Amino acid sequence: EKVIFNGSITERSQLNIDIEDRGYQFGDGVYEVIRVYNRSLFTGEEHLQRLIDSAESIQIKIPYTIAEMKNLLLKLIEENNLFLGIIYLQITRGVSQRTHLFPSADVEPSFVAYTRELQSPxxxxxxxxxxxxxxxxxxxxxxxxxxxxxxxxxxxxxxxxxxxxxxxxxxxxxxxxxxxxxxxxxxxxxxxxxxxxxxxxxxxxxxxxxxxxxxxxxxxxxxxxxxxxxxxxxxxxxxxxxxxxxxxxxxxxxxxxxxxxxxxxxxxxxxxxxxxxxxxxx
Ligand code: PLP
Missing domain, CATH: 3.20.10.10 (D-amino Acid Aminotransferase, subunit A, domain 2)
Known part of the structure; x- marks a missing residue:
């Protein structure tokens, strides 16, 4: 099973999420769930725009454009051969020593996405x-x-x-x-x-x-x-x-x-x- 991690597609089993990821410790991040019907994203751009807006509201800047994210997601759908299901995406403020204060500007946000098969209810x-x-x-x-x-x-x-x-x-x-x-x-x-x-x-x-x-x-x-x-x-x-x-x-x-x-x-x-x-x- 393939996943997206920080801009590229990798094996899920190869993924290392740090214990000091701010998403893990604080829930310091935002997410989206997008439906996939017939290998296509339903309202994909609207979801990706909302992800960007949510991130901006908490002062996280997503380092990818909507087009870049969309391309990655379509590649992931293909790699995982997903016909009907969802994609979960999340972006957190990244990895840094635990403190309530935001990390310094050079800390990159952590971006992940994965797919799951899911029928309509x-x-x-x-x-x-x-x-x-x-x-x-x-x-x-x-x-x-x-x-x-x-x-x-x-x-x-x-x-x-x-x-x-x-x-x-x-x-x-x-x-x-x-x-x-x-x-x-x-x-x-x-x-x-x-x-x-x-x-x-x-x-x-x-x-x-x-x-x-x-x-x-x-x-x-x-x-x-x-x-x-x-x-x-x-x-x-x-x-x-x-x-x-x-x-x-x-x-x-x-x-x-x-x-x-x-x-x-x-x-x-x-x-x-x-x-x-x-x-x-x-
Ligand atoms: N309200 C809450 C609290 C939600 O978590 C969700 C989505 O999961 C929705 C509304 C519905 O939003 P959407 O139609 O974008 O999935």
Whole structure:
């Protein structure tokens, strides 16, 4: 299995990550997950641009252009013969003696990427999934795709222990997002999703959905909604790179409407699949 390490492709088994890598010690870095359909990157440039933006927000300068990263990723897909799956990329502030202060400017960031085979979650997308609500205890820069995911992990674990797929986070009664997905509701045919502020990650899938809605005459508003509003909604769905568009049919043991995926969500799933076909021919 091949991986990318600092600008070149090497064997995973040859990789040495230092114990004083700042990603390992502090979570001092940012990451991305990109879908691969039919050996092609789906919204690859958008993800790579967000990686650059996230890195810049924490003062890490990525020493590669989008084109250079894209070429490396396509080479990696070929080397690993990846047809359907994901690529994980992360960049950290590099290796230096442990101190909270940033290392000197000559320390290079550590950049890694690897692939994993992954099917689309088709059964869950058809049947819908269940969720719990949890308090959003994260920091105030959730727009940065930082490696620091501890609150997200605690939320997801809690959901799993309750037999649910996802944890929907709320801050002062306002729904922000899932532990690794964005959340939208449908009321009277209109879709509502949290605005792209510092309180959520502006998901690439979320952005594709906004685009699809505008192109297809579906009404979508980027506006806050409360937990109560969500529980009363006609439909609720998650969106994310690995989650795709996933109907939520039950929250905190309470059925959403009839407790089955609704027509707007299904329509969006179909339009999303068309978008994948358009970009990746799959
Ligand atoms: N929100 C959080 C907290 C996430 O971790 C993710 C992605 O994994 C998303 C939203 C969805 O973002 P995207 O559609 O870019 O995958």
């Amino acid at each position: 088709t059964e869950a997308m058809e049947k819908g999934v269940t969720a719990i609500t949890v308090e959003d205890i994260r920091w105030l820069r959730c727009d940065i795709k930082s490696l620091n995911l501890l609150p997200n992990l605690l939320a997801k674990q809690k959901a799993s222990e309750a037999g649910c797929f996802e944890a929907l986070q709320h801050r002062n009664g306002i729904v922000t997002e899932g532990s690794s997905s964005n959340v939208s509701i449908v009321v009277d045919g209109k879709i509502k999703t949290h605005p792209a502020t510092n309180l959520i990650l502006n998901g690439i899938t979320r952005q594709v959905i906004v685009d699809i809605c505008l192109k297809n005459g579906l009404e979508i508003i980027e506006e806050e909604f409360s937990v109560d509003e969500m529980l009363q909604a006609d439909e609720i769905f998650l969106s994310g790179t690995t989650t795709e568009i996933m109907p939520i049919i039950e929250i905190d043991k309470q059925k959403i409407e009839k407790g089955e995926p609704g027509p707007v969500t299904k329509k969006l799933q179909a339009l999303f699949n068309e978008e994948i076909k358009k970009q990746c021919g799959f």
